[in-house]
Amino acid sequence: MSTPPLPALVLIATLAPFGLAQQTPSTADGAWRVETFGTELPGGTGGVDVDRHGNVYVADFGSKLGAGGSGGNKLFKMDPSGKHTVFADTLRGGSGNAFGPNGDFFQSSIGGHFITRITPEGKTSIFANTGLRGPVGIAIDEEGMLFVSNCGSNSIAEITPDGEVGVYCKSALLSCPNGITIDPDHNLYVANFNNGDVIKIDWESKVTKLCTLPGNNNGHLIYHENFLYVVARGAHQIFKVSLDGKFTVFAGSGIRGRDDGPALEATFSFPNDIGVSPDGKFFYVNHNASITEPHTELAPMLVRRISIPAKAVPKAASTAK
Secondary structure (H helix, E strand, O other): OOOOOOOOHOOOOOOOOOOOOOOOOOOOHHOOOEEEEEEOOOOOOOEEEEEEOOEEEEEOOEOOOOOEEEEEEEOEOOOOOOOOEEEEEEOOOOEEEOOOOOOOOOEEEEEOOOOEOOOOOOOOEEEOOOOOOEEEEEEHHHHHHOEOOOOOOEEEEEOOOOEEEEEEEEEEOOOOOEEEEOOOOOOOEEEEEEEOOEEEEEOOOOEEEEEEEOOOOOOOOEEOOOOOEEEEEEEEEEEEEEEOOOEEEEEEEOOOOOOOEEEEOOEEOOOOOEOOOOOOOEEEEEEEEEOOOOOOOOOOEEEEEEOOOOOOOOOOOOOOO
């Protein structure tokens, strides 16, 4: 397959100075904790998802951002104890991923401009390889329709269950669209890589800005129980965002590091993606293992687990929009 290279600048975000959102931890917040999950993985920070058995899947983007760096070929599978194995090795810049309604796993390859499908039995095949320009995040509806963030063309592609690719949306508000997720009302939410904006695309394809997060550089996001959980990569934090755009700090002090501890005191190093276990008890975040290398150096990576006690309800901390 012959595909044009991505523009180098589209993969490099400018990390501008940022102000941390105000935090007001409640007693319940203090029970939430971040812990290191497993050991360092020999790959760069790609997508993260969790299956119904609690296994965590982490894609290898490659060693670095930019030209020549998005060539990671592995998809790691981590069991609930944190032990990892190589689940697949046919990627080319493993980025976003998601499970479909029938259990098939879909993985984007930003460096190869294609989407891979992996069946529950482990059979791997190319699902789509036309009409994609730097595919990153994947969201899937209940009918099996895929919505894919095209970082390289600032657009959202739609892919039918048969693999036919079309353009769902294109907008000036999309700036290297990175993560993407979908709510029960079929609204899409997109996190831009090249700035801190979170974008909403309603079911009629109307595009609006939901909010702007600190850090000027977002990773991925997920929808979970009426909230979005968004990785603010440049801020080294994860934010909990209401569907009307108000946000609070969910995890991360805002200082770059890899320290475990209470969620608002723990530290991350350019986190990228987030997944949640089927029972909602655990969130998983991957980030750069190094705390000194430039943000463009992605490997090796570390996975962190955030434990969410059933009765822990956060107090509103910041209501920026």
